[in-house]
Amino acid sequence: MTEMAAAPEAFRQAVATLTSARPRAEVELSEVGPPKRLAPWAHALAAEANGPAGELATARLVLLHDPDGQEAWDGVLRLVVYLRAELDPELATDPLLPAVGWSWLTDALEGSGAAWTALGGTVTLTSSARFGDIAGPPRTHDLELRGSWTATDVDLGPHAAAFHELMASAAGLPPEGVSVLGRRSDGAGPRA
Numbered sequence: 001m002t003e004m005a006a007a008p009e010a011f012r013q014a015v016a017t018l019t020s021a022r023p024r025a026e027v028e029l030s031e032v033g034p035p036k037r038l039a040p041w042a043h044a045l046a047a048e049a050n051g052p053a054g055e056l057a058t059a060r061l062v063l064l065h066d067p068d069g070q071e072a073w074d075g076v077l078r079l080v081v082y083l084r085a086e087l088d089p090e091l092a093t094d095p096l097l098p099a100v101g102w103s104w105l106t107d108a109l110e111g112s113g114a115a116w117t118a119l120g121g122t123v124t125l126t127s128s129a130r131f132g133d134i135a136g137p138p139r140t141h142d143l144e145l146r147g148s149w150t151a152t153d154v155d156l157g158p159h160a161a162a163f164h165e166l167m168a169s170a171a172g173l174p175p176e177g178v179s180v181l182g183r184r185s186d187g188a189g190p191r192a
Contacts, residue, residue, distance in 0.1 A: 007041055007065075008041065008065065008067050010065065010067070010076065010077070010154050011041045011043075011063075011065040011067075011077075013154040014043075014063060014065065014077055014151070014154045014156050015043045015063065015156075017154065017155045017156045017157045017160070018043070018061075018063055018156040018159065018160050019031075019043075019045070019160070020157060020160070021157050021160035021161050021164065023047065023164040023167065024164060024167075024168060024173065024176060026049055026050055026051065026168075026171070026173055027047055027048070027049045027164060027167050027168070028047065028048045028049075028050070029045055029046070029047050030045070030046050030047075031043075031044065031045060031046075032044045032045065032046045032060065034062055034063075035062060038062075038064050038080075039064035039065055039066045039070075039078070040065065040066055041066070041067075042062060042063065042064050042065070043063045044060060044062045044063070045060065045061045045062075045163075046058070046059070046060050047059045047060075047061070047163070047164075047167050049167045049168065049170070049171035049173065050171075051172075051173070055086070056085065056086060056170075056171035056172065056173075057083060057084065057085040057086070057167055057170040057171040058083070058084050059081060059082060059083035059163070059166070059167055060081070060082045060083075061079065061080070061081050061160075061163045062080040062081075063077065063078075063156070064077070064078040064079075064080065065077055065078075072118070073118060073150045074117050074118040074150050075117065075118070075150035075151065075152060077150060077151040077154065077156075078148055078149070078150050078151075079116075079148060079150075079151055079156075079159055080146075080147070081105070081121075081145070081146070081147050081148070081163065081166065082144070082145070082146050083143075083144065083145040083146075083166065083167070083170055084142055084143070084144050084145075085101075085142065085143045085145075085170035085171060086140065086141070086142055087125075087141040087142060087143055089139065089141055091141070092125060092127060097123075097125060097143065098123040098124075098125065098143075099123075101123040101143050101170075102121070102123050102145070102147075104145070104169040104170055105119075105121070105145060105147050105162075105166055106119070107165075108161075108163070108165035108166045108169065109149070109159075109162045111162070111165065112158040112159070112162040112165065113158045114151070114158035114159045114161075114162050115151065115152040115153045115158070116149040116150060116159070117149070117150050117152055118148075118149060118150045119147065119148070119149040120147065120148060120149075121145065121146050121147030121148060122145075122146050122147075123143065123144070123145050123146075124143070124144040124145075124146075125141070125142070125143055125144075126141070126142045126144065127141050127142075128140045128141075128142075143170070145170070
């Protein structure tokens, strides 16, 4: 008997709906090993958003299920997200950036129609300097978002859609179906 076959029906339904949503073409999604000690049942996804210049954002989405519930969760299905996005140097010093980063999550949840409660988390900005023989740019700036919320329904399709939208926002991807105009090599502006 596989582990999923032994799982409670609510967890099996939640995993099925969470994994049935498909991300945008720029977002690569894969299943990864979930944490073992946070809840009796867990499932985890990793995501990576890529653009023309390479990796733009990475994230993990973890579904936790405790059939008995946990007081802090206010329910039996908890979703946890960890996201890291690279920042342009000029954005890294914006004092409103943490609130903007948090709004990526709240706007995505509200826009998806997900049913949730007990949302909380943090946004952290980091700046790193490289020294010596370490390859890469001399400075990098990142935004890290950690958040968790309780799903109030086993249909996690809207939560998956919110996660995919969060990835797109963090990576700075344009809305689906919209192309970004590039600069001409002679510096004359956008191409028509």
